[in-house]
Amino acid sequence: MTDHANIEPAGFLVDRTSQRRLRPTPALRFAPASGRQRGRPLVPRKISPAALLFGPLAMVAVWQLSSSLGWLPENILAAPATVLSVGTGLAADGTLGKHFLASATRAYLGLAVGVALGLVLALLSGLTRVGEASIDGLVQIKRAVPTLALIPLAILWLGIGEVMKITIIVTSVLVPVYINTHAALRGIDMRYVELARTTGLTHREFIRQVAIPGALPGFFTGLRLAVTTCWTALVVLEQINTTKGIGYLMSRARDYGQTEIIVVGLVIYAVLGLLSDALVRLLENRALSYRKVIGT
Amino acid sequence: MIAEPMPATGHDQPVRIRNLTRGFGGRVVLNDVSLDIPAGEFVALIGKSGSGKSTLLRALAQLDDDAEGGGTIDAPENLSVLFQDSRLLPWHTVLENITLGLRSPDARARALSVLEDVGLGGRQDAWPNMLSGGEQQRVALARSLVRRPDLILADEPFGALDALTRIRMHGLLTRLVSIYRPTVLLVTHDVDEALSLADRVMVMGEGEIVLDRRVGLARPRVKTDGAFADLRAALLGALGVDE
Numbered sequence: 001m002t003d004h005a006n007i008e009p010a011g012f013l014v015d016r017t018s019q020r021r022l023r024p025t026p027a028l029r030f031a032p033a034s035g036r037q038r039g040r041p042l043v044p045r046k047i048s049p050a051a052l053l054f055g056p057l058a059m060v061a062v063w064q065l066s067s068s069l070g071w072l073p074e075n076i077l078a079a080p081a082t083v084l085s086v087g088t089g090l091a092a093d094g095t096l097g098k099h100f101l102a103s104a105t106r107a108y109l110g111l112a113v114g115v116a117l118g119l120v121l122a123l124l125s126g127l128t129r130v131g132e133a134s135i136d137g138l139v140q141i142k143r144a145v146p147t148l149a150l151i152p153l154a155i156l157w158l159g160i161g162e163v164m165k166i167t168i169i170v171t172s173v174l175v176p177v178y179i180n181t182h183a184a185l186r187g188i189d190m191r192y193v194e195l196a197r198t199t200g201l202t203h204r205e206f207i208r209q210v211a212i213p214g215a216l217p218g219f220f221t222g223l224r225l226a227v228t229t230c231w232t233a234l235v236v237l238e239q240i241n242t243t244k245g246i247g248y249l250m251s252r253a254r255d256y257g258q259t260e261i262i263v264v265g266l267v268i269y270a271v272l273g274l275l276s277d278a279l280v281r282l283l284e285n286r287a288l289s290y291r292k293v294i295g296t
Numbered sequence: 297m298i299a300e301p302m303p304a305t306g307h308d309q310p311v312r313i314r315n316l317t318r319g320f321g322g323r324v325v326l327n328d329v330s331l332d333i334p335a336g337e338f339v340a341l342i343g344k345s346g347s348g349k350s351t352l353l354r355a356l357a358q359l360d361d362d363a364e365g366g367g368t369i370d371a372p373e374n375l376s377v378l379f380q381d382s383r384l385l386p387w388h389t390v391l392e393n394i395t396l397g398l399r400s401p402d403a404r405a406r407a408l409s410v411l412e413d414v415g416l417g418g419r420q421d422a423w424p425n426m427l428s429g430g431e432q433q434r435v436a437l438a439r440s441l442v443r444r445p446d447l448i449l450a451d452e453p454f455g456a457l458d459a460l461t462r463i464r465m466h467g468l469l470t471r472l473v474s475i476y477r478p479t480v481l482l483v484t485h486d487v488d489e490a491l492s493l494a495d496r497v498m499v500m501g502e503g504e505i506v507l508d509r510r511v512g513l514a515r516p517r518v519k520t521d522g523a524f525a526d527l528r529a530a531l532l533g534a535l536g537v538d539e
Contacts, residue, residue, distance in 0.1 A: 191383055194359055198377040199397035199439070209396070213387040290387050290423040 078260035086260040087267065095249075100268065102244035103234055106162065110169025111230040115223060117170060118177030122219075125178075126185030127211060139178050147172040147233055151240075160241035165234075172233050176225035184218025185211060217291075220284040227276035231269055308335045309372045309446060311356070311479060316367035318351050318360065325351045326365065327503035335372075335446070338473060338480040340490035343500035344535060349483045350451055352500070353377075356481065357449050372446030372479070376439075378453040382432035384424035384439075391420035394439045403442070410438040413472060430461035434468070441476055450482045454489065466492055470515065487531050491524060492517050499534040507534040 060080050066072040067079030074082070090096040121139065124131035147168060158164035188211060196206045238247025246265050253261035311333040318326040325348045333339050343349040354360045356369060357377045384393045394407040411417055414434040424432055433453060440448055454462045470493060473480060484490055490497045491511060499507035509530065513523055532538075 191379070191381065192385065194377075195379070195383045195385075196397075197359065198357060198375075199443075201397045205397065209388070210385065213385070216387075288387075290425060 074259065075257055076259065078258075078263055082260045083263045083267070087264040090261075090264065096264075096268075099244055099246050099249045102242070103231075103238065103246040106165055106237070106245070107169060107230040107234055110166045111173055111226060113166070114170040114173025114230070115177050115226055118174035118222065118226070119181060119219065121174065122178045122181035122185060122215070123207075123212075126182050126215070127207060136182070139175065142171065143175050143179065148236055151236070155240070165237045165240070165242075168233050168237060169230050173226045173230050176229060177219065177222035180218040180222035180225070181215050182218075184215040184221075187218075188214040216287060217284075220280065220288070224277055224280045224284075227280055228273045231272060310334050310370075311372070311447065311481070312368075312370040313352075313356075314368045316352070316355060316365070316369065318348070318355055318363045318365035320363055325363075325503055326355070329367070329503070329505060331498075331505065333479055333481065335479055336477050338482070338493060338495045340482045340484060340494035340497045341500060342484055342487060342490050342497065342531065342535065344485070347500040348503040349500045353449050353451050353481060353483050356447075374443065374445050375447040375449060376441075376443050376445035378436055378440050378448060378450040380452045380455050382424070382429075382436040384432055384435055386424050388424075389420065390416070390422050390424065390427070390435050393424065393435060394420075394442050396439065398442065407438070407442050410442045411435075413441065413475075414438045414468065428461075430457055430465065433457060433465065437465075437469070437472070441472060444476065445478050447479045447481070450480065452484055453482075455484070455486075462489070469493060487528055487535070488519065490531070491527060497527070497531060499531055501534070501536075507531065 063072070063077070064080045067074075067077075067081075072079070078086070087096070121131075121135050125135040125139075126132070150171065151164075151168060154164045154168055158167055192210050192214065193206075196210055201209065234245065235247040235250060238245035239251045242248050246268055250262050250265035253259075253265070311331070313329060313331040316326055316329040316331075317324070325346075327348075329348075329352065341349045341352065351360065351363070355363070355365075356371055357375065359377075384390075385396070388396070390411070391404065391407055394411065395403045398407075400406075408417075408420060411420055414437050416431060416434055416438070419427070419431075424435065427435065433456075436453070454465050457465060466489065480494075482490070482493060491513075494511055496508070496510050498505050498509075507530070509527060511517075511527060513521065513527075517524060519525075519528075
């Protein structure tokens with residue numbers, strides 16, 4: 001699990017587009033001053049966001065070609081065209097909507113509770129000694145145990161219903177939120193603590209005006225990991241006592257050898273992951289708008 | 297340019313330090329320092345790195361929990377620290393930074409007025425990241441002055457600024473100090489800065505005050521002035537620098 005993932009600050013994307021807009025016209029471009037600068041640049045030039053689609057599109061093209069030429073049998077992997085038609089068919093008759101709704105409810109309920117819990121635990125652990133002593137070790141242990149390995153116990157304790165499923169999602173989501181928020185809280189500059197003392201901030205004011213805003217970037221890193229983590233446990237969880245959900249749809253398709261439905265499920269996960277990430281980035285840019293200005 | 301100067305607070309509490317000793321891990325940094333600063337006096341404290349000047353300032357600011365030592369300090373409670381870095385909270389606007397920790401209902405109005413004083417009128421909603429280094433330090437100065445401190449402790453506040461900005465900050469500080477009349481202890485390693493700003497200059501060496509001189513020169517002070525040059529030579533001598 002990549003709890004500490006180094007995610008590129010969102011500001012870089014903004015820069016990239018603005019640079020593109022400001023690119024000089026060819027007439028204004030200077031010729032290289034020395035021979036050394038000609039030839040292959042040491043660092044590749046930046047590519048446009050649209051160019052990032054080249055890899056995925058090329059893969060789909062090769063995939064479709066292999067299927068059309070008969071190199072890739074349907075029982076190994078369905079052709080993109082088949083996936084598309086099956087997918088739109090399932091969406092049109094409402095099957096996909098039903099399963100998606102069931103999965104989304106589980107995932108986002110688990111996400112909401114898990115993020116809130118992770119945040120509260122991180123604050124308790126980051127701001128109090130008792131909290132750190134009692135919470136941090138437990139979360140680290142939880143981090144080391146694979147979420148799916150908890151399922152057998154969770155079934156014994158909580159049954160096979162929705163409560164068990166959502167609890168498992170909560171426990172997997174709170175880890176990245178906790179780890180990143182806690183690390184950011186611990187990393188708050190001591191100089192700000194001195195400032196808070198000399199300006200006479202109360203403990204409550206310090207938490208609200210220094211600690212929480214200072215930990216916000218870490219929280220958002222955790223949130224970006226959490227929005228995709230909340231879906232990962234579903235595939236397995238939805239094989240247990242349910243007839244609704246994307247995971248159920250996929251595992252049934254596996255039993256029947258319907259690779260096209262399995263791929264439909266994968267596409268849904270991919271699209272959801274990208275959309276959730278974009279949404280969190282948008283929130284992050286709003287909340288951390290002070291960072292956007294990379295001036296001095 | 298100064299918008300309705302606020303009345304001086306009329307404080308009269310001096311700074312009184314007796315037999316102050318500070319050390320870190322057994323290494324003595326301040327060795328039995330005693331010092332009086334009358335209310336309203338501007339004192340510059342110069343010294344080489346490691347001479348103990350910052351330790352003295354941090355002791356006055358009560359920012360030295362990690363140090364060992366003894367002695368007594370009497371100082372105005374209403375003091376404010378100017379750090380070498382502006383130490384603005386990047387997630388607070390200029391106005392929020394200035395009013396940090398203030399609870400009085402007129403804090404905003406006072407902050408806007410002080411912001412005018414430091415020449416940044418109208419910039420209250422800017423993020424600190426949008427300001428230049430000199431502007432950030434002026435906001436930090438506003439954050440100090442808005443508290444109407446009886447004592448300003450300045451720890452090389454202009455050390456990170458370029459030479460031109462520094463000269464302008466000297467003028468600004470002199471002007472504002474003449475209006476707000478706080479007692480000032482300025483720690484610096486810049487002899488010229490000390491001589492342009494202070495009423496009194498002290499040199500620290502090896503944890504002790506080795507020289508204590510009044511600067512009886514009229515303002516604005518000119519470097520080419522003979523008395524200025526004499527004082528400068530005396531201070532450099534005490535610092536162990538030959539020119």
